[in-house]
Amino acid sequence: MAGKKKSAGQGKKPHKNKPTSKKYTKYTISGDKVTRAKCCPRCGPGVFLMDSQGRLYCGKCHYSEFNTKK
Ligand SMILES: [Zn+2]
Numbered sequence: 001m002a003g004k005k006k007s008a009g010q011g012k013k014p015h016k017n018k019p020t021s022k023k024y025t026k027y028t029i030s031g032d033k034v035t036r037a038k039c040c041p042r043c044g045p046g047v048f049l050m051d052s053q054g055r056l057y058c059g060k061c062h063y064s065e066f067n068t069k070k
Contacts, residue, residue: 038065 040047040058049056049065056065 037048037051038056039045040049040061040063042061042063043058047058047060049058049063051057054066058064
């Protein structure tokens with residue numbers, strides 16, 4: 001919003017479907033199983049670690065973990 005207000009005439013905003021929270025992209029549903037991305041051990045469940053170049057990184061507390069699995 002650029003701080004511009006429209007005067008009368010537009011009482012209702014057209015409803016737009018919000019994109020699904022990014023959070024849910026971390027969940028993969030395969031069959032009847034839900035696989036969850038790794039969570040941050042510091043921030044707890046709900047804060048996912050980002051997978052980058054074989055490392056897991058928390059964008060919240062900057063915790064990073066090496067992914068030793070190959
Ligand atoms: Zn964290």
